[in-house]
Amino acid sequence: MKTKKDLLELKNKIDEAKANAADLKGELKFLMKQLKTQYDCDNEEDIEDKLKQYNKKIKKLQEQKDIGMQKLQQEYEKINNEEE
Numbered sequence: 001m002k003t004k005k006d007l008l009e010l011k012n013k014i015d016e017a018k019a020n021a022a023d024l025k026g027e028l029k030f031l032m033k034q035l036k037t038q039y040d041c042d043n044e045e046d047i048e049d050k051l052k053q054y055n056k057k058i059k060k061l062q063e064q065k066d067i068g069m070q071k072l073q074q075e076y077e078k079i080n081n082e083e084e
Contacts, residue, residue, distance in 0.1 A: 002010075035041040039050055 032042075035047065039047075041047045041050055
């Protein structure tokens with residue numbers, strides 16, 4: 001059988017867990033509001049769609065950068081060979 005002390009400790013742990021849950025719920029609410037404001041995302045599916053869009057944009061920009069670097073390298077080599 002639990003003593004009065006054990007029951008008080010258990011009550012304190014439950015109260016702490018409730019407070020933690022309330023804090024986490026508040027943080028989640030804040031983050032979801034921020035996602036809505038900054039990225040127009042209402043739920044997890046919207047977030048995943050946005051991430052896919054951004055990843056496509058990043059990939060395209062990387063490809064453009066690589067092409068630009070190749071062209072720059074070719075021009076450099078061309079100029080360098082003309083000077084020799």
